[in-house]
Structures are given as C-alpha cells and as structure tokens.
Amino acid sequence: MLLLQYHNLLLQSILTERFAPDxxxxxIDQIISDFDNVTYHVSTPESKTKVLISLAVKCYKDLQKYGVDERLKAMYGKYAISTPExxxxxxxxxxxxxxxPTQEEKDVLIQKIALLKRNALAAPFEEAFSEFDELAAEAAKNSLDLSVPEASNAEVKAINYREEESIYIRASFDRVTVIFSTVFREETDRVFGKVFLQEFVDARKRAIQNAPQVLYSSKEPPLEIRGLxxxxxxxxxxxxxxxxFPRHITRDRRDTCISHIQIFRDYFHYHIKCSKAYMHSRMRFRVAEFLKVLNRAKPEVEEERKITASGRRFGTR
Structure with a gap:
C-alpha cells in the first residue's frame, strides 16, 4: 500500500518543472483533481511567465467562517491575489x-503551493487550537481540576467537505475533539471499517498509549454533536x-497533527479498498489453483476395444 501525501504531487511536479533554471x-492550461472534491487550475492566461494557480474547495464557505481567507493571504503574501479566478x-x-534567488527557497515555495488544500482546510483546526489555549489558560487561572471533564460552551465547527460527510471540531479546556462522519456504500466496507477501527483501539491499549483516543459509533452520532x-x-x-489531549497539540506538534488528521478519511477508505482488492486477487488465485487440481483429477477415458471375427482384439482412439 502507498502512503498518501499531504501535498498534491502533480501540482508539485508541474511547478518544479516550471521553476527549473533552464x-x-x-x-499551460491544466485541471488537477484532488481528494475531498478539491480542484486546482494551473494556467497562464496573461503571459507565459505568469502562472496562475487557483483552488476550488466544496466547503470553502464553511472555511470562511474560521478565517481561511486571512490565513491564506498571510501565508502566501505577495503571491495571493484579491479577486480569485x-x-x-x-x-x-x-x-x-x-x-x-536560491534553489532551496524555490523548493520551499513549491512545497507551500502544493500544500494549498491542506493549508485551507487547516483554518478551523488552528482556530480550535487557539480556543483550547484560551480555555486552558482560563481553567488554570480559576484552578479547575483538569482531570474532570467539563461541558464546553465552545462552538462546534462543522466542515461539510464531502457529499453527506462532515468534520466536526470542538475545543474544551482539556482536549480538542475531532469527529468524522463517513458513509459506507457497501456492507463489506462497513465490516472492514469496524475491523480497522478496532485495531486503532487495540493498538493504543497494547503499545501506543500516547496515541489519541479513538472511538467509533455506528448510526448514532456522538454526544458532542447530537444536538446539531x-x-x-x-x-x-x-x-x-x-x-x-494537550500532549498531542503542543505548539511544535500542531502542524503535523493537522496534516495527519486531515488525511484520515481518505487513508481509511483507501485501506478498505486496497484490502478488498487484495482479497479478491487471492480468491482468484485460489480458484485458478483449484481448477488446475480438478483438471488433473479427470479420469482417463478407457480405450474402446473391438473383437474381430477371428477373435483378435484391437482398440480405437
């Protein structure tokens, strides 16, 4: 199985080729599709030396509630334009x-542009982490017991990033809860999904105790979002x-945490499809082996023998 990347590989390849010294x-006029109904358009509408990179995200209106425009403009600086394509x-x-001027700076710029989708979807996560900082500071100031969960009045951030699927983020003074809703189109997908998610739980119990807690509920939404x-x-x-928990979202880990959790849904369903494809290939292989055995087990047809008038025997094929 391949490891899904956080950036768009095709966009990175196009920019690397264009930024080469020679x-x-x-x-250029190319449409690039990405996960989660995201589309890029790379073109040169004005001149061959000015490359226009545009991004379309299904849930962009949801992201605007959490300051995605300001974050992207601050991140991309002079390259961002006020009126999108x-x-x-x-x-x-x-x-x-x-x-x-330097190749290293060019590579940094290419990587930053290739992460455009990731950086756009990071806006609600970054805002939730900022809310967590404020709530944790207030809780420490009021000497609250951080080991006792408390209902948070923080807004539940809903990002409807796919058809019938959403991400819900809620900050509290002692944790940030991220909930994915996902649709299983087939019964086998639901079975595989339960097996994979149970492995998340078991792995945390066995060896990876510092990993985030993972919970799975079928049909009924969790309590944190049940009123939405x-x-x-x-x-x-x-x-x-x-x-x-706080150890997962320290300031030096937040960028990595956002990148990992964003790709979870795609990686989850990708593994389900890969597992089904592997099982089907093994089934086809076993059927082919059984057919070979059956072909070798066919009884040979006995030669039909005839007797002449003189009593001699001979066989016919």
Whole structure:
C-alpha cells in the first residue's frame, strides 16, 4: 500500500518543472483533481511567465467562517491575489521572472503551493487550537481540576467537505475533539471499517498509549454533536471520534497533527479498498489453483476395444 501525501504531487511536479533554471516559458492550461472534491487550475492566461494557480474547495464557505481567507493571504503574501479566478475560491500568481534567488527557497515555495488544500482546510483546526489555549489558560487561572471533564460552551465547527460527510471540531479546556462522519456504500466496507477501527483501539491499549483516543459509533452520532441540525441516523453512516489531549497539540506538534488528521478519511477508505482488492486477487488465485487440481483429477477415458471375427482384439482412439 502507498502512503498518501499531504501535498498534491502533480501540482508539485508541474511547478518544479516550471521553476527549473533552464525551463523555457510555455503556455499551460491544466485541471488537477484532488481528494475531498478539491480542484486546482494551473494556467497562464496573461503571459507565459505568469502562472496562475487557483483552488476550488466544496466547503470553502464553511472555511470562511474560521478565517481561511486571512490565513491564506498571510501565508502566501505577495503571491495571493484579491479577486480569485472565476469559478474558484482562492488564486495565486507566480511570476517566473521574479522567483526566489536560491534553489532551496524555490523548493520551499513549491512545497507551500502544493500544500494549498491542506493549508485551507487547516483554518478551523488552528482556530480550535487557539480556543483550547484560551480555555486552558482560563481553567488554570480559576484552578479547575483538569482531570474532570467539563461541558464546553465552545462552538462546534462543522466542515461539510464531502457529499453527506462532515468534520466536526470542538475545543474544551482539556482536549480538542475531532469527529468524522463517513458513509459506507457497501456492507463489506462497513465490516472492514469496524475491523480497522478496532485495531486503532487495540493498538493504543497494547503499545501506543500516547496515541489519541479513538472511538467509533455506528448510526448514532456522538454526544458532542447530537444536538446539531441535519445529522443522519442510518445503518450506512459511522462516526469516528479522535480525542486530542494537550500532549498531542503542543505548539511544535500542531502542524503535523493537522496534516495527519486531515488525511484520515481518505487513508481509511483507501485501506478498505486496497484490502478488498487484495482479497479478491487471492480468491482468484485460489480458484485458478483449484481448477488446475480438478483438471488433473479427470479420469482417463478407457480405450474402446473391438473383437474381430477371428477373435483378435484391437482398440480405437
């Protein structure tokens, strides 16, 4: 199985080719699809030396509630443009004649642009972590017992990033809870999903005790989001809950934590499909082996023998 990357590999490849010292300016007009209904458009509408990179995210209106525009503009600086390309949510323009002087700086810029989707979806997580800092400081000031869970009045951030699927984030003074709703289109997917998620729980009990707590509920949504409107309750939907404690979201770990947890849903369903494909290949292999055995087990047809008038015997084939 492959390891899914946080950045878009095709976008990274295109920019690396364009940023090469010996690269010749050329026209480009390419649409790139990514996970979670995300689309990129890489083009040169004005001139061959100015590359326009645009991003379209299904849940961008949800992300705007948590300051995604301000965060992206602050992160990409002079490359961000105020009015995005028509049909897209955010756009960058890179002038090939005004690139950073060193190759190392160019690589950093390429990696940052390739992480555009990740950085956009990070906005609600970063805001939830900021809320956690404020609530934890207030709790410490009021001498609250951090070992006793307490209901938080913090807003539940809902990101409807896929059709019928969402991410819910809620901050408290002692944890940040992240809940994924996911739809299983087939019964076998639901069975595989339960096996994988049980392994998350067992692995934490056996050896990885510092890992976040993982909970799974089928059909019924968790208590943290049960009061939200529009939640589905059906056999084909499941809710996966990650409980991030302070040790998981220290300031030096937050970027890595956001990257890991964002890709969870895609990685989860990717493993389900890979497991099904592997089982099908093994089944086909076993069927082929059984057919070989059956072919070798066929009884040979006895030769039919005839007797002539003189009593001699001979066989016919």
């Amino acid at each position: 690269a010749q300016p050329a026209s 028509a049909g897209f949510d955010f756009s960058l323009v890179v002038d090939l004649e005004d690139l950073p 409107p529009g939640l589905r309750s059906s056999e084909d939907i499941g809710y996966i809950t990650f409980v991030l």
